[in-house]
Amino acid sequence: MSYRSQLRAGSFTAKVALVTGGGSGIGRCCAHELASLGAHVVLLGRDAAKLERVSAEIRQDGGIVDAVACDIRDEEAVRQSIAQIVERHGRIDLLVNNAGGQFPAPLEHISAKGWQAVLNTNLMGGFLVARECYTQSMKPRRTGAIVNIIADMWNGMPGMGHSGAARAGMLNFTETAAAEWGPVRVNAVAPGWIASSGMDTYPDAIKPMIRNLPKHVPLGRIGNEAEVSAAITFLLSDGAAFINGTCLRVDGGAPNARRHYALEPTEPSPAFDGFHRAVTPDIFKN
Template sequence: MNNIFAENLFAGKTALVTGGGSGIGLAIARVLGALGARVVIAARDIERLSAASESLAGEGIDALARAVNIRDHQSIEALFQTFNAEALDVDILVNNAGGQFAAPALDISPNGFRSVVDLNLQGTFQMSQAFAKHCIASRRPGSIINIVLCQESGLPGMAHAAAARAGVVNLTKTLAWEWADQSIRVNAIAPGTIKTGGLDQYDPASLQAGVDKLLIKRMGEPEEVGQTVAFLASPAAGFITGICLAQDGGEHLTGASPQC
């Protein structure tokens, strides 16, 4: 990994990354851990998390795996109660957990729409609220980075996800207002087409057609998102809050989203 940051930039800091067992989340954990942070990767699949934390530990990263269901308020409360019992202060929250399925809007059931909104929007809010209370109780500054989707020009075949992620973008701005006095910065990153296993569910030809229309004609790498998270969580971004940074090869300019 090409590193432009100071060695041990996050020494003494703890970063909580939801959905950290694979893909972009694991890449974010790897970047932050390589820069000295203790990383807590959290998701529902504890077996995948355990394997991921062992992989990170093999790279010399201080990594912990914790089970959490971000849809379940009680599960989140239990997670932060564990942190309190362990005297573990979390400094950085990366809301990366989420998910969706491709479907035309006419075919999305009420339950399907609700499930995607609950996961991506409600889950992000619940994690953010619990983290903010944790920071305020320990009188520590905090940084929240929300991972959303590039959806400025709409996202055909993903009406539920586009609506939920647009909600997270506005939530990011609103929480930045409300929690600034508590020294909690809140920002978001909107990755475009990133090369992960999550793309396997989509039609390769449609994906490539979208990539061909980008200004930067390639897919992004998960580690590139990790580097952007590191910047926004670092002191270099100490005067930045309430933004959504597009990391999408120019997709927000061209509107060249893949047709899922």
């Protein structure tokens, strides 16, 4: 089997695409799709073992890939890693700024250290990677496309206020960079509730709530990684050549649901299952 992308074959032939957080979840899926469309994919993340596992998958599927281990919160490490990639490949054409992480907690229980850790990963790290890709490769060549992955943080993010603040900051950074960095295009994708490996990392106490999420989505289900990747790859593609500074929501309309309007029980909408190596999170297997 191979990746079933909605973009035409060869859409990213000869492009160098950097995917942060490519060792799991949405980053892994998007790396597979980009490679299937002809891109030379470079995975970047902290866990070298995870990166190598995904690299092996992509090679088995006939794609071209290599990986660089880097903590995106370390400014000098990011600078050196991007320089290494540019030296090895000559340029970076595309950036999927996906790496991130958070933990569930009410605001009153988040320490300064915990707050800063989430902002460093989801805001500072994303900024550093984007800045270095822009200054070291995209600005000199006056071309490139960046997609920053944020989250459904509209109207606040109760239970994960640190992540909501960071993601909102990343959206504003996206809009600012779109103005300052043209003709390089900078956009964002905001996934809603997506079935990915990250859901298995949450405490058992909130897993019943996660299983109940489809009831709050107008489309009657949660999304999958391929549906997010489809939005990312579109924004990176030539078809999005005049799209800049926008955010594409991939959330089934969940933020549009309102407390005063009860959603009628409905059959789930058909899903796009393009990722041939997708793995259902354990939380949804039973």
